[in-house]
Amino acid sequence: MSCCAPGSETALEVVRAGQGLPTSEELWLMSRTLGGGLRQTDLSVPGVHCGACITTLEGALKTLPQVERARVNLSSRRVSIVWKEELDGARTDPQELARAIRARGYETHLFAPGEEGGDQTLKQLVRAVAVAGFASANIMLLSVSVWSGAEAATRDLFHWISALIAAPTLIYSGRFFYASAWNALKHGRTNMDVPIALAITLSFSISLYETITHGTHAWFDGTVMLLFFLLIGRTLDHMMRGRARSAISSLARLSPRGAMVLDAEGGREYRPVDEIKPGERLAISAGERIPVDGRILLGASDLDRSIVNGESAPAPVKVGDAVEAGTLNLTGPLTIEATAAARDSLLAEIMGLMEAAEGGRARYRRIADRAAQYYSPAVHLLALLSFIGWMFVDGDFHHAMLVAVAVLIITCPCALGLAVPVVQVIAAGRLFQNGVMVKDGSAMERLAEIDTVLLDKTGTLTVGEPRLINGADIQPSALLTAAGLAVHSRHPLAMAIHDAAKLAPVIAGDIREIPGAGIEAQTEAGLYRLGSRAFACGDAGEASGQSEAILSLDGRALACFRFEDRLRPFARESIDELGRLGLSTGILSGDREPVVAGLAARVGIERFKAELTPRGKVDECAAAAEGGHRVLMVGDGINDAPALRAAHVSMAPATAADVGRQAADFVFLHQGLNAVPMAIDTSRRAGQLIRQNFVLAIGYNVIAVPIAILGYATPLIAAVAMSTSSVIVVVNALRLRAATGNVAEAAPERPAQATLRALGSTG
Amino acid sequence: MNTLIYLIPIALFLGAVGLVAFLWALKSGQYEDLEGASWRVLDDGDGKPEKK
Numbered sequence: 001m002s003c004c005a006p007g008s009e010t011a012l013e014v015v016r017a018g019q020g021l022p023t024s025e026e027l028w029l030m031s032r033t034l035g036g037g038l039r040q041t042d043l044s045v046p047g048v049h050c051g052a053c054i055t056t057l058e059g060a061l062k063t064l065p066q067v068e069r070a071r072v073n074l075s076s077r078r079v080s081i082v083w084k085e086e087l088d089g090a091r092t093d094p095q096e097l098a099r100a101i102r103a104r105g106y107e108t109h110l111f112a113p114g115e116e117g118g119d120q121t122l123k124q125l126v127r128a129v130a131v132a133g134f135a136s137a138n139i140m141l142l143s144v145s146v147w148s149g150a151e152a153a154t155r156d157l158f159h160w161i162s163a164l165i166a167a168p169t170l171i172y173s174g175r176f177f178y179a180s181a182w183n184a185l186k187h188g189r190t191n192m193d194v195p196i197a198l199a200i201t202l203s204f205s206i207s208l209y210e211t212i213t214h215g216t217h218a219w220f221d222g223t224v225m226l227l228f229f230l231l232i233g234r235t236l237d238h239m240m241r242g243r244a245r246s247a248i249s250s251l252a253r254l255s256p257r258g259a260m261v262l263d264a265e266g267g268r269e270y271r272p273v274d275e276i277k278p279g280e281r282l283a284i285s286a287g288e289r290i291p292v293d294g295r296i297l298l299g300a301s302d303l304d305r306s307i308v309n310g311e312s313a314p315a316p317v318k319v320g321d322a323v324e325a326g327t328l329n330l331t332g333p334l335t336i337e338a339t340a341a342a343r344d345s346l347l348a349e350i351m352g353l354m355e356a357a358e359g360g361r362a363r364y365r366r367i368a369d370r371a372a373q374y375y376s377p378a379v380h381l382l383a384l385l386s387f388i389g390w391m392f393v394d395g396d397f398h399h400a401m402l403v404a405v406a407v408l409i410i411t412c413p414c415a416l417g418l419a420v421p422v423v424q425v426i427a428a429g430r431l432f433q434n435g436v437m438v439k440d441g442s443a444m445e446r447l448a449e450i451d452t453v454l455l456d457k458t459g460t461l462t463v464g465e466p467r468l469i470n471g472a473d474i475q476p477s478a479l480l481t482a483a484g485l486a487v488h489s490r491h492p493l494a495m496a497i498h499d500a501a502k503l504a505p506v507i508a509g510d511i512r513e514i515p516g517a518g519i520e521a522q523t524e525a526g527l528y529r530l531g532s533r534a535f536a537c538g539d540a541g542e543a544s545g546q547s548e549a550i551l552s553l554d555g556r557a558l559a560c561f562r563f564e565d566r567l568r569p570f571a572r573e574s575i576d577e578l579g580r581l582g583l584s585t586g587i588l589s590g591d592r593e594p595v596v597a598g599l600a601a602r603v604g605i606e607r608f609k610a611e612l613t614p615r616g617k618v619d620e621c622a623a624a625a626e627g628g629h630r631v632l633m634v635g636d637g638i639n640d641a642p643a644l645r646a647a648h649v650s651m652a653p654a655t656a657a658d659v660g661r662q663a664a665d666f667v668f669l670h671q672g673l674n675a676v677p678m679a680i681d682t683s684r685r686a687g688q689l690i691r692q693n694f695v696l697a698i699g700y701n702v703i704a705v706p707i708a709i710l711g712y713a714t715p716l717i718a719a720v721a722m723s724t725s726s727v728i729v730v731v732n733a734l735r736l737r738a739a740t741g742n743v744a745e746a747a748p749e750r751p752a753q754a755t756l757r758a759l760g761s762t763g
Numbered sequence: 764m765n766t767l768i769y770l771i772p773i774a775l776f777l778g779a780v781g782l783v784a785f786l787w788a789l790k791s792g793q794y795e796d797l798e799g800a801s802w803r804v805l806d807d808g809d810g811k812p813e814k815k
Contacts, residue, residue, distance in 0.1 A: 051802030074799030126789060134782040138775060154767070161771065 027094035027110065034082060038068055041094060042080045044654070046435045046669030047106040048072055060104050066092040077432075077669075079108075109654040109669065125235040128173040132228040135169035136221065140719070143221040147716050152214075159211040162220035166204060173227050174200055176234060192372035192417070195379045196230060199223075199408040206405050217402070222409045222718045229726050233417035236425045237368070240441025259284070259291040262335065273342040284334045290323050293345045294336035300517070301332035302491065306657075307638045308346065308590065308613070314491060316517065316532070326350075326638075331491075331513065350614050353642035354663065366442045367690060368420040375416065383407045386709045399711070406713040410704045415725040419693035422733040427686035430736060435670035436679050443665035446649040447680055448687035449630050453578055454620065454643075456635035457589035457596055460653065461571055461603060461673070464636070466492055466547060466563035468500040478559040480505050482551045485519045485530040493549050494519070494530070496563055518549070526554040567603065568653075570674040575603050577677035581684075583632075588617050590639055617643035634676060636660045651676060682736075689736055693729045700725040 031039040048057060054072045061070035061081055068082040081097055101108045142158040150158060174197070181197035184190055200223050207218040258272045262281040273291045276282065281297065284290060290303075302314035307326045314330050317323060323336060325345035342348065383404045390400035421441070428438040438444060458464050471479065483501030486494035488511050498504055509523035518531015529536040529552045536552035549561045578585050586607035589596045596610040609620060617635075621643050624631045633640070633647030636656035644650035644663040652664035653671075661667055668675035704721050707713050788794065 051805055054799060054802055055806055072799060073796040074802060075796045123789070127786060130782060130785050130789070134778055138778050141774060157767070161775075165775075 024093050024095040027098065031094065037085045038082055039085055039094075040080060040082050041097065042078055043098065043101065044077060044109045044669065045072070045079050045101060045106050046077050046109075046654070048074060048077055048079075050074075053106075056104055057101060057106065060100050061097065064096065064100055067097070107654075107669070107671070110658075122235070122238055125176065125231065125238055128176065129228070129231045129235055132169055132173040132224060132231050135165050135173075136224040136228045139165055139221045139224050143715065143719070146218075155216070156211065156214055159207075159218045159220070162218065163208055163211055166207075166220045166224050169224055169227065170200060170204055173231055177227075177230070190376050192368075192376055195376045195408065196226075196412060198380075199405075199412045200227060203405045203409050206401060217715055219405065219409060219715050219718070222715055222722065225719060225722060226409060226412050226414060229414045229722070230412075230417050233414075233421050236418075236421035237441070240421055240424045240428065240438075259288075276338050276342060278338050278340055280338050282336050282338060284329050284336060286329055286331055286333055288329055290325055290327050290329060290336065292325050292338045292342050293340040294323050294338045296321050296323060296334055297337050298335035299333055301334055302330040304328035304330055307350075346614075350638065350642055353615060353618055354645050364442060364446060366420075367445055368416075371416065371694065379408070379411045382411060382705065382709075389709075390711070403709065403711045403713075406708045406711075406718065407705065409718050410708040410713055410721060411701055412722075414722050415697035415700060415729045416694070418726055418729050418733075419697050420690055422730050423686050423689045423693065423736065426733055426736050427682055431666075431679055431682055434675065434678055435668055436675050437667045437669065439665050439667070443649055444683040444686055445690075446630075447632065447666070447683035450632045450648060450680070451583060452624055452629045453583050453585045453632045453634065453676070454588050454624070454647070455585065455605075456617075456633075456637065456640050457587055457591055457599055458565060459636035459656065460568070460634050460640075461587065461599060462565040462567055463671070464655070465566065466496045467566045468496050468561055469564045470560075470562045471500045474559045474561065478551055481507070481528065482530055482549075482559065482561065485511065485521055485528060485551075489513050489519050493547065493561075493563055497530075497549065497561060528553055529555075565599075567599075568671060568673045570672040571603050574673040574677050575605060577674070578680070581677060581680060583680070588612055588620055588633075588635075588640075588643065590614075590617075590637075614639040614642050618646045621646045632676075632680070635664075651679065685736055689733055693732055696728055696732060697725060700728075 027041060031041040034040055045057065048054065054074060057072050057079055058070050061067050061079070064083075066083045066087045068084060070079060070081045072079045079101070083092060083094065083097065085092060098108050139162045142162050146155050146158050177193045177196045177200070180191065181193040184194060203219040203223045203226075207220050207223065209215075210218050258270055259276060260283040261269050261271050261276065262283055263269065268283065276292055282291065282294065286301065296317060296319050298319065300316070300318045303317050303323060304314050305324070305327045308324050317334075322339070323334075324347075325340075325342070326347035386407050387400050387404035390403050391397070394400075424441045424444055427444055428441070431438055455461050479497075479501050480503075482497050483504040484507040486497040486501075487504040489495075507521050507523060507528070509521045509528075511519065511521040513519050514531070514535070517535040518529060520530075521528045530549060533548070533550050536550035537555055537557050547563045549563070551558045551561070575585055584607070585605050586609070587596060587600055587605055588609050590612055591610060593610040596608050600606070600608040609616070612620065617633075617640060621631050621633060625648065630648040633643050633650045634652070635641075635644055635650070636653050638657045638659050640652075641657070641659045641663040644652065644660060649666075650664045651666040651668065652660045654661065654667050654669045656664070656667075666679055668679070700721070704713075704725075707717065793800075
């Protein structure tokens with residue numbers, strides 16, 4: 001990625017690709033009201049990466065009259081815009097904001113709501129880290145004086161001051177561990193926080209006792225330092241926790257609220273969807289969604305069936321055809337007879353499938369949780385055994401207690417608590433710089449385990465927009481005429497012709513669009529028709545694997561336009577790369593067999609399944625899982641959403657349907673499909689580093705624990721050992737930044753690390 | 764040893780100042796966009812504060 005001069009080549013390419021901008025409705029729905037007629041919209045702009053981008057974008061937005069303020073956040077690649085709801089009495093169209101960003105050559109996407117939330121806890125955690133950092137630095141200052149030989153009254157004074165600093169810190173910063181440990185114990189379980197809470201409480205109590213009795217060793221520094229390191233781990237971990245996702249509720253938005261029911265006498269009544277019974281007749285106008293499954297009684301139209309098969313190309317429908325709930329009626333009014341009630345319709349089935357699939361995902365247990373399961377009983381047992389052991393050896397309760405506390409402090413999972421989250425935060429930052437958003441830390445663990453990649457076709461392997469491929473073979477005059485006709489339709493093929501011709505001449509005559517067929521124009525030269533072969537020439541030709549449109553004059557074919565869906569950039573290379581990573585690939589598509597076969601051959605995938613329903617895709621994922629495979633599902637449509645939930649781990653492009661984006665664990669923001677192998681590679685490296693970190697942490701324990709059990713551990717040794725092991729683990733995790741420097745050269749800091757560094761210098 | 768009477772409070776006070784400064788910076792959103800801030804400092808702009 002080179003630095004951007006606005007309007008450079010890559011920028012133009014993005015504009016031409018013309019990916020769907022978020023719609024005005026979506027933007028309204030997702031904007032926040034600030035009061036006073038102002039609204040705030042946060043848009044993700046993955047392309048910003050330097051100061052020039054900030055100036056360009058903010059400048060472009062601020063020139064719009066409806067924009068109050070705009071601010072780019074470079075760290076999160078986001079722009080937040082505050083805009084006026086009304087401008088001179090007219091309602092503003094928020095899509096203009098997105099269009100302004102697009103016009104400068106940047107891709108832009110809406111952010112799914114719920115991705116930002118949980119901020120409050122993070123803020124509390126960061127504050128707790130700051131307080132613990134301050135306390136541990138100051139106590140350490142006093143402890144160093146004690147270790148360097150402060151005696152008698154001075155030592156007692158230092159211990160007392162340490163205690164005064166440590167006590168409030170324990171309450172303020174330690175509350176997260178106490179709350180979590182108490183919660184676990186209340187339910188009869190134990191977790192990593194139980195030994196932590198026990199260790200800090202015990203070590204503080206014994207240190208206080210030592211201070212009161214003028215003892216030589218107090219563990220205040222160890223206690224607070226422990227808290228500090230663990231809180232860092234906890235904060236990073238919190239950043240990687242999956243946010244609650246509401247994929248199903250956003251799917252429910254797609255189902256219409258009601259429909260116009262026609263009764264026997266020809267009367268019309270608008271009724272809620274739930275009250276529509278099979279056998280009733282419904283009037284659906286153009287632009288409405290079909291509320292329930294049904295059969296067409298009257299009329300012809302084009303249906304956007306992307307919810308069923310993921311295809312963006314509309315399908316023509318006529319009398320007698322079955323229609324599915326949730327599909328969008330594009331061009332003509334229809335009268336349908338309901339064949340199923342709303343709760344039995346396709347949309348309800350997809351929602352049901354997704355609910356069922358959500359359960360499977362929850363069964364995955366994170367590496368850290370699995371480690372904690374064995375770790376905490378082991379630690380308790382070790383401390384207890386050393387206490388009992390020393391009671392036998394010299395019978396001195398006081399000494400045995402000191403040793404047990406030393407064991408608890410030394411074994412406390414400092415490095416272990418950092419081992420996983422540090423790596424994951426760095427890996428997530430790495431992925432983010434390369435345009436991949438991680439929703440959940442455990443997703444990276446799961447991604448590292450996969451052996452099979454299943455991809456959807458339209459919108460995933462391809463961009464999902466038809467493009468004219470034989471433009472060079474067509475006479476320019478025919479192309480211009482076709483464009484003149486095409487400009488009157490919003491059918492994707494017509495728009496592709498219009499795009500290819502660049503300009504559309506005005507055609508004098510009576511022009512009308514015939515739903516489900518094409519466009520015709522009665523002119524002086526004759527009757528021009530643009531549309532399917534049957535419509536334009538009057539004979540139903542053989543359907544080829546490709547989509548096509550014919551331009552005819554009085555039934556004579558003038559030109560045949562062929563279209564093809566454009567492959568996503570780097571599709572072929574990415575599939576090869578996946579093969580090199582040792583993964584088997586396959587296509588799951590809702591499209592027709594020959595089209596899928598052609599595309600599979602082009603990208604070099606051998607296995608494919610065509611004409612799959614949403615349930616069929618889920619079944620394919622389930623079958624693979626039963627065969628012992630771990631599946632990564634990459635898809636974008638609503639019809640993929642259940643499969644995205646059902647697969648071991650899932651990925652979706654940012655252009656995906658809202659539901660698809662929310663159902664996926666990863667969202668890639670750039671166009672290229674190479675984000676997929678890149679994410680897998682990074683996750684695998686992260687997995688390796690996590691395992692190395694575990695080995696390092698356990699190795700540290702193997703050395704340190706015998707020292708503690710034998711009673712040689714002083715607060716000084718504990719402090720040195722604890723910080724060394726934590727630093728080693730963090731440094732090892734940092735190697736990930738060096739190892740994956742292949743995609744983006746610039747390596748700007750992640751906010752988290754920078755925050756922590758700032759913390760380190762506090763106090 | 765008498766020096767401790769005022770040195771320790773000074774040390775603690777300075778530490779506390781650092782802590783408060785950090786919490787204030789955090790609260791006022793100065794850690795929201797570290798990457799952007801490093802670029803914005805290079806932007807000449809028109810020298811006027813942004814209108815609120």
